[in-house]
Amino acid sequence: MALFGIVGAGLMGHGIAVALARAGHHTRLHDPDPAALADLHDRVEKALELTGTSGPASAAVQDLVSATSDLDSALRQADVVVEAVPERMAVKHEVMASVEAVVPAHVPIWSNTSVLSITGIGAGMRHPERLVGVHWWNPPHLIPLVEIAPGDATNPRLVHEAEELILSLGKTAVRLQRDVPGFIGNRLQFALVREALHLLDEGVCDAQTLDTVVRTSFGLRLAAVGPMENADYIGLDLTRSILANLAPHLSTATESFPALDKLLTDGHRGRATRQGLLTWTDHRAIDVAGRLVDGIRRNLAATEAAVR
Ligand SMILES: NC(=O)c1ccc[n+]([C@@H]2O[C@H](COP(=O)([O-])OP(=O)(O)OC[C@H]3O[C@@H](n4cnc5c(N)ncnc54)[C@H](O)[C@@H]3O)[C@@H](O)[C@H]2O)c1
CATH class of the missing domain: 1.10.1040.10 (N-(1-d-carboxylethyl)-l-norvaline Dehydrogenase; domain 2)
Known part of the structure; x- marks a missing residue:
């Protein structure tokens, strides 16, 4: 099982964590807003209720979800980083720079952007070849579809691996041949x-x-x-x-x-x-x-x- 470092513990970040943890993956969420971390486990509990997960199964998922205000400890050992921060190019660039300062160059970064260009987000990165557009739908723990798109510089192997991982969660993965704003x-x-x-x-x-x-x-x-x-x-x-x-x-x-x-x-x-x-x-x-x-x-x- 992989360790996912999730940057942004808002609406999408916590739902993506639930979808991943329900499949047995470890998730560590980071958010600079203490309020987003304070009620994280309550929000995870509500999401689990929606999926019909309760009792020991719910506790097992909660054990796989942790949160920290420290970006470094959220991402240091991550196999994959998931970006789920606000939909503004300047914020995406700022967050990518912070993430790249912490994680080694081989670690893939999935952006959950809804309508921004993956190539545009990658343009601010030192290693844009590791950036994959992996767009979940709200609520990610219920909606089957995840859209996957490469930026111009993305390594095709990482796109393939993202698709395999999403499929292994029981989700419906669709792959775009190229990056267009808004996916499909x-x-x-x-x-x-x-x-x-x-x-x-x-x-x-x-x-x-x-x-x-x-x-x-x-x-x-x-x-x-x-x-x-x-x-x-x-x-x-x-x-x-x-x-x-x-x-x-x-x-x-x-x-x-x-x-x-x-x-x-x-x-x-x-x-x-x-x-x-x-x-x-x-x-x-x-x-x-x-x-x-x-x-x-x-x-x-x-x-x-x-x-x-
Ligand atoms: N809401 C949806 O229905 C939906 C669906 C699919 C994709 N998305 C995309 O997912 C992304 C996140 O959207 P959301 O709805 O979860 O937003 P949100 O506002 O609920 O959550 C964003 C979180 O990011 C945190 N954040 C802000 N700056 C940060 C930083 N520098 N580092 C780390 N965290 C930071 C905020 O504190 C907040 O908790 C956006 O790109 C959005 O377009 C949203």
């Missing part, structure tokens, strides 16, 4: 968000209606049948003709998202400020948290069947 999943996800915002800006419907349309139509089948399989299923001639008529009307916005920008200018950030695209009551916040987990669990069986 976030590109698809935010193409949908961009078009939804476009429909709002065009006054076609309100935000609640957009969610209703997705949840009661193609959202129902996405976990069972992917868009490529569906395109073949309905026929590529039909798919081509729909695109010929529709593509010219779809958003290609890259800078301006008026409805979203106005909300942000007015201080509305969504759930945290109780107003965003929708109005957030305490009840909605609790309800959404529950539906997120229940929905993922329900769809897991369908997803597993679909990728077989």
